[in-house]
Amino acid sequence: MHIGFLGLGLMGEGFTRRLVELGHEVRGFDPRPERRDAATGWGVAAAASPAEAAAGAGLVMTCVTTTDDLEAAVFGDDGVAAAIGREAVLVDFSTTVVARTREMAGRLRDTTGAGWVDAPVSGGPPAARGGGLAIMAGGTDADMATTRPVLEGLAASLVHLGPVGAGQVTKMVNQVCVLTNFVVLAEALNLAERGGVDGGKLIDALGSGYAGSNLMRAMWPRMIERDYAPAGYLRQVLKDLDMVHDLAHDLKAAIPMSTQAAELFRLMAARGHEELDGIAVLKLFTGEPV
Numbered sequence: 063m064h065i066g067f068l069g070l071g072l073m074g075e076g077f078t079r080r081l082v083e084l085g086h087e088v089r090g091f092d093p094r095p096e097r098r099d100a101a102t103g104w105g106v107a108a109a110a111s112p113a114e115a116a117a118g119a120g121l122v123m124t125c126v127t128t129t130d131d132l133e134a135a136v137f138g139d140d141g142v143a144a145a146i147g148r149e150a151v152l153v154d155f156s157t158t159v160v161a162r163t164r165e166m167a168g169r170l171r172d173t174t175g176a177g178w179v180d181a182p183v184s185g186g187p188p189a190a191r192g193g194g195l196a197i198m199a200g201g202t203d204a205d206m207a208t209t210r211p212v213l214e215g216l217a218a219s220l221v222h223l224g225p226v227g228a229g230q231v232t233k234m235v236n237q238v239c240v241l242t243n244f245v246v247l248a249e250a251l252n253l254a255e256r257g258g259v260d261g262g263k264l265i266d267a268l269g270s271g272y273a274g275s276n277l278m279r280a281m282w283p284r285m286i287e288r289d290y291a292p293a294g295y296l297r298q299v300l301k302d303l304d305m306v307h308d309l310a311h312d313l314k315a316a317i318p319m320s321t322q323a324a325e326l327f328r329l330m331a332a333r334g335h336e337e338l339d340g341i342a343v344l345k346l347f348t349g350e351p352v
Contacts, residue, residue: 064089065120065123066119067090067115067122068092069156072293073155075104080190080193086212087107091109091114113145119146121153122151122176123153124156128156132158146176147176149175151201152179155182164226178201180227181197181209197213197216198221198232198236199223200224231309234306237302241303245343292337292338295337296327297337299327303324306324307324329346330342335352
């Protein structure tokens with residue numbers, strides 16, 4: 063399939079490498095020229111604008127940082143809406159505000175006839191590169207039928223959760239589970255280390271019990287090594303937790319644990335660590351320079 067792809071950062075690189083390997087023709091855009099240039103090295107044709115990436119594409123995929131970024135890419139000057147075909151579907155892998163996602167999907171359909179699937183993901187860049195993502199999708203049955211053959215090549219699990227917006231609500235649930243656990247794992251590891259326990263043995267000791275988790279296996283080895291190179295940025299963690307707060311406010315849902323976690327990540331951001339991985343929150347517990 064001919065696919066337009068917007069956003070060639072950490073996740074976008076993984077996505078587009080995988081799509082090219084699966085045999086799709088990918089035309090990609092990113093506002094940073096160096097990212098566009100780099101992507102040509104793994105077979106992505108560089109586009110000069112979102113509209114150029116979308117022209118003639120059966121699917122237009124987006125993976126950007128903020129809801130404002132997405133709206134600009136779709137509806138701004140030389141945006142997707144200027145070129146997308148009425149039979150095409152936009153698949154948004156970004157984590158975006160639920161209400162605005164629904165509004166933009168309706169606007170795109172009204173103005174162009176094109177469909178919209180919100181498909182936020184969990185798993186990070188390695189899973190994007192290897193086709194092992196968890197994809198949480200919202201959209202019509204027809205739009206899902208169009209996108210499913212491609213999305214299945216990117217996913218270890220692909221679940222259609224309901225109409226547009228359902229994917230983003232589910233991603234907020236995912237972020238509550240994951241991002242609060244960054245803090246819990248940091249707290250637990252610090253306690254173990256201060257108690258003289260070898261952190262490297264903790265996964266074997268705890269992994270088969272109720273404390274074990276996918277997140278523990280993925281994050282504790284990096285925490286033990288103090289490897290804070292970003293697989294995802296702390297600023298994005300904070301952005302997502304602020305979105306959780308806003309959704310919870312709208313739904314009148316209590317989120318005390320997520321609120322506390324957000325304040326710890328906000329403290330890290332205020333101290334200049336926005337570009338580190340979210341697991342760098344460990345610094346607040348260990349006494350490492352922050």
